[in-house]
Every structure is written in C-alpha cells, then in structure tokens.
Amino acid sequence: MAAGSVPARAPGWANLGMDIVSAARVRQMVDEHGESFLLRMLTEQELADCRTDEGLNLLTVCGRIAAKEAAFKTLRVADRILPWLDIEVHRADGGWPLIELHGRAAQLAQDAGIEGITVSISHDVDYAVAVGAPVLGPAI
Amino acid sequence: MSAELQQVKTWILKRHPERQDIAGDLDLIENRLIDSLSFVEFVFLLEQASGRTIDMESLEVDHLRTLNIIEARFFGVTVH
Numbered sequence: 001m002a003a004g005s006v007p008a009r010a011p012g013w014a015n016l017g018m019d020i021v022s023a024a025r026v027r028q029m030v031d032e033h034g035e036s037f038l039l040r041m042l043t044e045q046e047l048a049d050c051r052t053d054e055g056l057n058l059l060t061v062c063g064r065i066a067a068k069e070a071a072f073k074t075l076r077v078a079d080r081i082l083p084w085l086d087i088e089v090h091r092a093d094g095g096w097p098l099i100e101l102h103g104r105a106a107q108l109a110q111d112a113g114i115e116g117i118t119v120s121i122s123h124d125v126d127y128a129v130a131v132g133a134p135v136l137g138p139a140i
Numbered sequence: 141m142s143a144e145l146q147q148v149k150t151w152i153l154k155r156h157p158e159r160q161d162i163a164g165d166l167d168l169i170e171n172r173l174i175d176s177l178s179f180v181e182f183v184f185l186l187e188q189a190s191g192r193t194i195d196m197e198s199l200e201v202d203h204l205r206t207l208n209i210i211e212a213r214f215f216g217v218t219v220h
Contacts, residue, residue, distance in 0.1 A: 021177065025177060026177075029181060033181075033184065037184070040180050040183075040184065041180055065177070069176055079200065079201040079202060080200070080201065081179070081196065081199055081200065081201060082176055082179075083196075084180070104197070
C-alpha cells in the first residue's frame, strides 16, 4: 500500500519524523549572531542544558534542534512554521530526551490525535540526527 | 526592487552560490532556498531589514513564499 493512501489515523499507524542538523551551519549561525540567537529556537533551560564546564556544547545544541524538527514532522502539518519554543526538549534522569509540548505545538498535536511525542537523538563528529514518533491517543 | 528586498535577495544568493538570480515569483520554499533551519535566520534578517519585530505566532509559510510577497508584506510595496 502506498504511504499516501494510508489514513492518518489507521490502527497501528504512526508517522515518524526525522531530522539531521549540521554543526557547521549552527556554528556559523552562532559566529554571526552570537549565542543568544539560539534563544529563537531553544528555551533558556534548553540552552542551559547544552552547557558543560567547557562552555556551549554545539552538538548538544544541534541534537535539541534536530529533536524539535523531528517532533514537528510527526504532526504532519503543511505550510506551518515550526513553533520552536513550544516544543521543549528535556533530559530525563536516565539520559534520554523527553519532549514537552506547549501552546501551538500542543494544539497541533491535539488536533492530530497525538498525546505525546517520543524522540531519540544521536550525534557524531559534525552532525546530529533525531527521530521522533507520536504517541497516539484513542481514535476519535 | 527596494534596497531592503535586495538585501534579502543577496542574503539568499550568498547561501546558494550556484544561482545567478532569483525571480520575484519563485517559490523559495519549494525550491529549497530557505529550509527550516535557515528560516529562523531569514526571519531575523527580515526583522533587521524592515525595522520591526515579526510576530512568529501569526507568521505563516505563505507570507515568505516569494520575494514579491515578502516585498509587499514586509517592505510596504504593492506588486502588480
């Protein structure tokens, strides 16, 4: 069956989201506009979570950005701008990322029948990738 | 073309050196001249060029789809 013919809420069907972010691009962004520019995409807490005793860990930043993009892609909304600050990435005690939705992102998820989004992040050398999967609520 | 829009066009061309020009009605999104990451920078650039803050809550992709639309929406020029 072609993916396009599968209903958005077919039983057992979940739309994944995936993203890759280049550290070189984010580094260039920071070099041009400063670290505070990242607050357009990350909350204060997220940015703080990306700091180590040696300063800002750029790959961690990229991982957070990729996770937000991946989470947004699971919502399958066309022509909408990613509500960066409404998708928040936390670090669980076990080390894995947790997604918290607020505002517009929460509304979009609710409209799509999605109760939450789970993500996984990985990074190496100069790239971070993330994959997201929706946690579906009961079919309406 | 306004000086502000020329600034926007120059910014895009700098990131896509394979291009010589960008038509006013070219879809910037479909042609991947702006992707989701550069979108953030792009909005920042528009704020600087227009001298006003852009409300991200009400901003839609269609508001940034072509140079003509951007000029009309952010730089107060009506395109006929």
